[in-house]
Amino acid sequence: MTRMRRFTVGAITAAILSTTGCAGMSENQYFNQENMGSLLGAVAGVAIGSQVGGGSGRTVAMILGGVAGGALGKMIGKNLDERDQQALALRTQQMLNQGANHAVSWQSDHSDAQATITPVKSTIKNETVKVQRTEAVQTVANMKLINQTYIAKKSANVRNAPNNTASKVGGLALGSSFTAIGRTDNDWIMVGRKGVTVGYVYAPLVGPKPAAVTQVTQVADVATDLDAMDDVVAKQQGFDLDSIQESQISAQTSCKTLEYKVTAKGKSNSEQVEACQSADGAWELI
Structure with missing residues (x-):
């Protein structure tokens, strides 16, 4: 399975500027609501992720927020604004962190957007992961x-x-x-x-x-x-x-298939995605 790498707000912001430039952005093939929804969702996801995690060693929520923001932004960027993408990504990571096995709802606080997130299936996968330990x-x-x-x-x-x-x-x-x-x-x-x-x-x-x-x-x-x-x-x-060393360990990781039913701007769509927990605990939508 190919894992999405960690990123920073600054790195993604730089990527946005490098692909759009300072002028003529509306003509750029990459500068459309769907793709910008993916990028901005990822940036915002990192920021809102800090609302869930706690402690300097618990960056899981921030990583998850970024990944969920990017994936969800690409899927529904045409129908949700940036603020709603952030909120839905936050709701997703809360559900996964809490281990919920039932449908959860989400309602925008400023638009008519709403969604239902339903865990459809849970699976266990075996992977080789890198784990840090003291000497x-x-x-x-x-x-x-x-x-x-x-x-x-x-x-x-x-x-x-x-x-x-x-x-x-x-x-x-x-x-x-x-x-x-x-x-x-x-x-x-x-x-x-x-x-x-x-x-x-x-x-x-x-x-x-x-x-x-x-x-x-x-x-x-x-x-x-x-x-x-x-x-x-x-x-x-x-x-x-x-003194820190790194070892490769065979690990069982949890995966969940999630079904999204989203209604926004008078339009409804649904899609299933898989979320798997990586070695650092981040839930990644893949």
Whole structure:
């Protein structure tokens, strides 16, 4: 599968200017609402993506926002304005991040545009992905991608390999939050800090951060978040990122087929696209 690469707002803006020029843009074959919808949707997607993610290590939402913005902009650029493309892309990434398996609706806040996004099918695909880890952490042969915010349900040791006899590299206090990069075959979670695996924790001791406010999440609000942790404090706790290595791992990644039914400007259309989760957790529409 060919993956769309990361990009910045500046890079895409430069691409728009280079293809259109400063004058005569209306005559340029590339400067039409559909293609500009794709480019502007991608740019806007990066910006709105930051509304969903949190923490310096959680750039997943920003990447997803850009990819979803570009794909959706190309599909429906003729009927939606830039603001609606942004909003629909944001709704898409919220649904995928939340793991919804039912239809969700979207309504523009300034036009007559509306849409229904329906997950049609879920599949699992095997891919070889690149995963970063600290030098002390051992690699694994395979895993299932997660890339979600997890919290510690009780205090737990973080080890350099996914087993109870492995060396301890750090610890998680009750309510500590981190990015779970993946799950190993023997039920250990890869603990991430700023996208780098810093150790493994036994899966039953941690879990996805609940959306609802509970006693555990209230503790998590004031507990240490590994992504936001100061580098000096991180080093003291065994989670420094001074030496990083990269390994290729066989990974199971989730894919969803999504059906869009969009109504705007008196016109309706529908289309199915596939969204797959990449190694960094970004949901990409392909």
